Amino acid sequence: MSEFVDMSGNLSAIILFWLWWALLSVLDVISAKNRAGTAGSKDVKECTDRIDPACCERIRRIDPSFDEGYFLQGASRAYEIILEAYAAGSLDTLHTLLESEVLTAFEHAITDRESRGETLELTFIGIRDARIVDAEGAKGGAAISVSFTAEIVIATRSPDGKIVHGDPERVVETRDLWTFGPDPASTNQSWLVTATDSA
Structure with a gap:
């Protein structure tokens, strides 16, 4: 009798363990699907600490498909490429990354440097922080300030x-404050730098 009781206890423990494992497996699958859906979707579900909630809401009203993470990744890469x-x-x-007025300012600075025979050495170490600080409506979408x-060596x-x-x-x-606006000539939501300033 005692052996039967012990076996029943072990069986109950096994069943409970199996149910717990099954529950964890289901939760893991759901979590994986949510991560995949978030990665593949351009819908912003919530604001992060890299964007003010009010600013986030303004962007959503202008462009409901805006993806903050995707945008900041591209903006950060553009920042590095432009400096280099x-x-x-x-x-x-x-020419491919700057709006015409900003491009003209960069051209003048480069021309002045070259006229003096000077060379600029720059090593880009990395971006410590990039965050959206402002946004407003613009022709064709939103103008977003980052x-x-x-850190650089210059x-x-x-x-x-x-x-x-x-x-x-x-x-x-x-510390820089750059504004990005939609490229009117682009058909795939490309961005141009429309203003630069020190933060």
Whole structure:
């Protein structure tokens, strides 16, 4: 009799363990589907600490399909490319990422530097923080302002190689406020930098 009781107890424990494992498995599947759905969807479900809720709501009203994470990833990559292209004097690259007025300002700065025979050395270390700080309606979508905090190594050399600005051995922090707007010539929701400023 006692053996039967012990066996029943073990059987109950096994059943409970199986039910618990099954529940965890179902929850894991649901979680995986939710993660996959979120990754594949452009619907913003909630704001994160990288965007003010009121700003998030304004963007949603303008563009319900806006994906904050996807946008910030692209904006951060554009920030890095633009800084490196500016240092290298690559106008072809800048032309694809900057709105005409901003492009003109960059062109003038590059021309002035080259007229003095100076070269700009820049090493992009990484972005420490990127967050959306403002948004408003614009032609074709929304104009979104992003605050960047990044680390770079930067130095300007004279024609004879002497350092005239910066330090090639020191990492410095940059704080910039850039505004991105929809590219009117694009059919796939591309963005252009429409304004730059120090944060």
